[in-house]
Amino acid sequence: MGCAEKDVADAVRAAAGVVRRHRDELVNLDRPIGDADHGENLGRGFAAVVAALDAGVPSSPGGVLEVVAKTLISTVGGAAGPLYGTGFLRAARAVGAAEELDAATVAAALRAALDGVVARGGAQLGDKTVVDALAPAVAAAESAAGGGADVAGVLRAAADAAAEGAESTVPLVARKGRASYLGERSAGHLDPGARSASLLLRAFADHAAGSAG
Amino acid sequence: MGCAEKDVADAVRAAAGVVRRHRDELVNLDRPIGDADHGENLGRGFAAVVAALDAGVPSSPGGVLEVVAKTLISTVGGAAGPLYGTGFLRAARAVGAAEELDAATVAAALRAALDGVVARGGAQLGDKTVVDALAPAVAAAESAAGGGADVAGVLRAAADAAAEGAESTVPLVARKGRASYLGERSAGHLDPGARSASLLLRAFADHAAGSAG
Amino acid sequence: MKKIINDPGTVVLDALRGMALAHPDLLRVREDPAVIVRAEAPVPRKVAIVSGGGSGHEPLHGGFVGHGMLDAACPGAVFTSPTPDQVAAAVSLTDGGVGTLLIVKNYTGDVLNFETAAELAAADGVEVRTVVIGDDVAVRDSLHTAGRRGVGGTVLLEKIVGAAAERGASLETCEELAHRVLDRVRSMGLALTSCTVPHVGEPTFALGEDEMEVGIGIHGEPGRRRVPVGTADDAVRHLLDPILEDMPLGEGDRVLLFTNSTGGTPLIELYVAHGVAERLLAERGVRVERRLVGPYVTSLEMQGMSLTLLKLDDELVELWDAPVSTAALRWGI
Amino acid sequence: MKKIINDPGTVVLDALRGMALAHPDLLRVREDPAVIVRAEAPVPRKVAIVSGGGSGHEPLHGGFVGHGMLDAACPGAVFTSPTPDQVAAAVSLTDGGVGTLLIVKNYTGDVLNFETAAELAAADGVEVRTVVIGDDVAVRDSLHTAGRRGVGGTVLLEKIVGAAAERGASLETCEELAHRVLDRVRSMGLALTSCTVPHVGEPTFALGEDEMEVGIGIHGEPGRRRVPVGTADDAVRHLLDPILEDMPLGEGDRVLLFTNSTGGTPLIELYVAHGVAERLLAERGVRVERRLVGPYVTSLEMQGMSLTLLKLDDELVELWDAPVSTAALRWGI
Numbered sequence A, B: 001m002g003c004a005e006k007d008v009a010d011a012v013r014a015a016a017g018v019v020r021r022h023r024d025e026l027v028n029l030d031r032p033i034g035d036a037d038h039g040e041n042l043g044r045g046f047a048a049v050v051a052a053l054d055a056g057v058p059s060s061p062g063g064v065l066e067v068v069a070k071t072l073i074s075t076v077g078g079a080a081g082p083l084y085g086t087g088f089l090r091a092a093r094a095v096g097a098a099e100e101l102d103a104a105t106v107a108a109a110l111r112a113a114l115d116g117v118v119a120r121g122g123a124q125l126g127d128k129t130v131v132d133a134l135a136p137a138v139a140a141a142e143s144a145a146g147g148g149a150d151v152a153g154v155l156r157a158a159a160d161a162a163a164e165g166a167e168s169t170v171p172l173v174a175r176k177g178r179a180s181y182l183g184e185r186s187a188g189h190l191d192p193g194a195r196s197a198s199l200l201l202r203a204f205a206d207h208a209a210g211s212a213g
Numbered sequence C, D: 001m002k003k004i005i006n007d008p009g010t011v012v013l014d015a016l017r018g019m020a021l022a023h024p025d026l027l028r029v030r031e032d033p034a035v036i037v038r039a040e041a042p043v044p045r046k047v048a049i050v051s052g053g054g055s056g057h058e059p060l061h062g063g064f065v066g067h068g069m070l071d072a073a074c075p076g077a078v079f080t081s082p083t084p085d086q087v088a089a090a091v092s093l094t095d096g097g098v099g100t101l102l103i104v105k106n107y108t109g110d111v112l113n114f115e116t117a118a119e120l121a122a123a124d125g126v127e128v129r130t131v132v133i134g135d136d137v138a139v140r141d142s143l144h145t146a147g148r149r150g151v152g153g154t155v156l157l158e159k160i161v162g163a164a165a166e167r168g169a170s171l172e173t174c175e176e177l178a179h180r181v182l183d184r185v186r187s188m189g190l191a192l193t194s195c196t197v198p199h200v201g202e203p204t205f206a207l208g209e210d211e212m213e214v215g216i217g218i219h220g221e222p223g224r225r226r227v228p229v230g231t232a233d234d235a236v237r238h239l240l241d242p243i244l245e246d247m248p249l250g251e252g253d254r255v256l257l258f259t260n261s262t263g264g265t266p267l268i269e270l271y272v273a274h275g276v277a278e279r280l281l282a283e284r285g286v287r288v289e290r291r292l293v294g295p296y297v298t299s300l301e302m303q304g305m306s307l308t309l310l311k312l313d314d315e316l317v318e319l320w321d322a323p324v325s326t327a328a329l330r331w332g333i
């Protein structure tokens, strides 16, 4: 499979569809331990991303990721906007001017995204945030790439690890973001951001698998 | 039976008890076609009347009625305050300095009260107001007194007629007071003021019957 | 019933005490009988403007006591007109020697109690005039009924007549001005939810999850009809159409548009509705020259809104713009 | 969901348009990105004061744009912090050449978005300082968590710093003053009912008929605990005690007491609560010298209240009293 700008753009469109279909789920996850807007925020952002891509797909995978980043930053707001925005921006920079993404580049982009999210938000593993999905996803992606997996394989490994990482947030007491105000009462709930991170990675993986198949 | 100031004061206290017990009923009658306060208003007023009488019973029946009037005027507010206040004030004047009330004086006092209510509020029979209870009550009282009934008999006749008069308001479309804003939608409801007038007359009649027996 | 109160029996008095503490520069509160009085009352040689009505409509009327508006307000029990004693006390506490104008909303109770008070005041030698406000187009005007209710127009009338009195207008002038405002002001309201009167403890009326009551009274009295909750455009049309039917306005007419929350409707919705109303008026060529947007005539926590339109002329604009310093309206000072 | 809106997707923009129409003398609205700007901005050689946050808290912040307070406010989606573009636009529209102070409530989203904006503005050559407000004692303060939320103290800080900027204070002075206010201001809130976010359509949380949530956040975030609804005295103690535990006050201390409605609680109840709070403070010898009572930091139609205490000194009193002319606060002008 190729992974040129068009493929990346298609993967992003697929992710936007997933966000749209999971909007209410993400809103409802954000209700007991937040402010009931995570699905609305990402929905608004990814709708704008699709509109931006409809207006014209940039000429490189990194260019696509940069459009995603800037659009999310300027339309999402909340905690998710700057965090996902920074993540995509760092991924874009990691990818640079490459015309196609290979497995190693995808793993490097994920690592850069995670570093960006941590740099911006200051969360550590176990704080009950997106980081709890992203960090294991990056580790799994790197080891898959190291083991010779292709792009679809790297993304599948990342998505699997992210899903597990997201689930791991349920018993945690939040130490960052809005859920942290609840203290002990935040335990027993899935973190909406970890869930959305896992959904996005699954969407990318499914798209890569589909293109590959 | 005598009907001196103490008897009138006791009758008023009895009426206050009836108002208290029917507070919620009168509030609820005032809910669909008014503003849900008639029982609260009269309850507040008659509680103040009892307090005034506790502080000292005037030396004539007319004096008692005047205290009732002034206390209702200064504590009830709403439509009921000035209307009942004026009614009791006119009754007090009709009774004058008499030391005891006889059947004819009671009938005359009721007539004066009705005239006062009509002068103040401008309602006619059939407008769905207190007048629909009071007017038949006065007619019945006058004919009972003319037929030789005693005070208890006059009041019983008045109370019976008032009860029927109050019931007659159910199908009426209100033309005075707050219920008139509803137009046709006011039909099908008992008028709270007519109901309270009938309750007061029944309390007086019961008290007179009890003292007589 | 969920309310931040200590006792339904003392809620009005407790609120008055809190109000006195909150606004020591503007007003004083007399407790028995209850009256809210402008801090510097009586103002010598100024016509006193006195209003009042049931409590539960805050900031009406106590929030409008102060320079350029009311000299006193008489707060009755919740949704119950004040007693004559209160009004008489207000008149005597604010008498500046040149007469008093009583501003009364047209409800049987208010009219009768103020009437009695006016008789008492006249007996005390104060020259008293009374103006009765009936601006609610939801109620059909008729001599055979209680007539139109006084609602949102009250605020505008109190502001404008208060400004004239502050400038030294005579009692006659104030009275004439009040009637001029009355001729030119119309209102209508709607409710999305009921309110709960503290001494009742349950909602005054029940509305279905998708219903609203159009033509609602400010005490939760039922309105003209129930309709499904629609868009903000629908809601505004339900209010504006009957107003404009009653008081036709068109190309070049100048108005003050007052978009009022009945309490529970938040400002974000009120601004949405206000924007719709301005747009619909602009489409007819009506020029909105002044506005008031906020919760000024409320019915406790009721969700809903009302619109009031006042046809302006230069004099009314000038009086509206004149300085006012009260708890709820303040500008130019 | 019963709301007077046209579309949950456009409610913020529709409200902004209504707001612009309602206050043409005070402010202008830019739509894309959305910014509410003081009518006379940029004011040359005045430090610009810019704030913002999620919508649904009206009049916060747009209602405080005007002379003596904010130069611009950035309204996010309902309960969602604004984007960096909005803040950057606000900074460039209000830059008077002597720097900009960004006032940010401490929520992860607000902090991150304003941070990005500050980087953009600095790149544009505007000197920008940021002050982050965390005055909510319901949240335990800790370096390991998101820290205290910014709530009612925001209004007082915006007023006081706005007054200093209006008088020509430098960016450093404004920043120092903001930190001085922060050191001396504490808040806590409670809710009797939930609010309903338009894009959600259902209440954010469920409370039993006799329960209230103490320590509620202004976005309906759960608080410290649920307790039975009691008297107004109980409610006020639930708020005042933790504030005074965090910031002890006693004999002779001078304070501003801000009694705030979260939206659905009517003024009559708010005045009851305010009276209680003044009484409890007086019992401790604390001198309430200034007050603010009303719905200023709301959570849509949520019923509830918050208390904010600011420890005063002569300078803060003077800045509080300084003229202000905004949609929601206006005096002396």
Ligand SMILES: Nc1ncnc2c1ncn2[C@@H]1O[C@H](COP(=O)(O)OP(=O)(O)O)[C@@H](O)[C@H]1O
Binding pocket: A030, A034, A035, A037, A038, A041, A042, A077, A078, A079, A080, A081, A083, A117, A120, A121, A122, A123, A128, A129, A130, A131, A176, A177, A178, A191, A192, A193, A194, D079, D080, D081, D108, D109, D110
């Ligand atoms: N400091 C942080 N670092 C990483 N992720 C964070 C941080 N704070 C919040 N989050 C993530 O953001 C999610 C909430 O996003 P969203 O609801 O869109 O924003 P907001 O909390 O401003 O309403 C949380 O579920 C969490 O995963």
Ligand SMILES: Nc1ncnc2c1ncn2[C@@H]1O[C@H](COP(=O)(O)OP(=O)(O)O)[C@@H](O)[C@H]1O
Binding pocket: B030, B034, B035, B037, B038, B041, B042, B077, B078, B079, B080, B081, B083, B117, B120, B121, B122, B123, B128, B129, B130, B131, B176, B177, B178, B191, B192, B193, B194, C079, C080, C081, C108, C109, C110
């Ligand atoms: N003009 C009137 N004449 C006679 N009775 C009237 C008139 N207006 C109202 N009423 C009576 O007053 C009753 C309502 O009293 P109340 O509820 O205490 O006052 P309000 O209507 O001011 O709330 C009505 O049920 C009616 O019987």
Ligand SMILES: [Mg+2]
Binding pocket: A030, A034, A035, A036, A037, A038, A078, A178
């Ligand atoms: Mg959220």
Ligand SMILES: [Mg+2]
Binding pocket: B030, B034, B035, B036, B037, B038, B078, B178
């Ligand atoms: Mg009534």
Ligand SMILES: [Mg+2]
Binding pocket: B035, B037, B078, B079, C079, C080, C081, C109
């Ligand atoms: Mg009443």
Ligand SMILES: [Mg+2]
Binding pocket: A035, A037, A078, A079, D079, D080, D081, D109
């Ligand atoms: Mg949010």
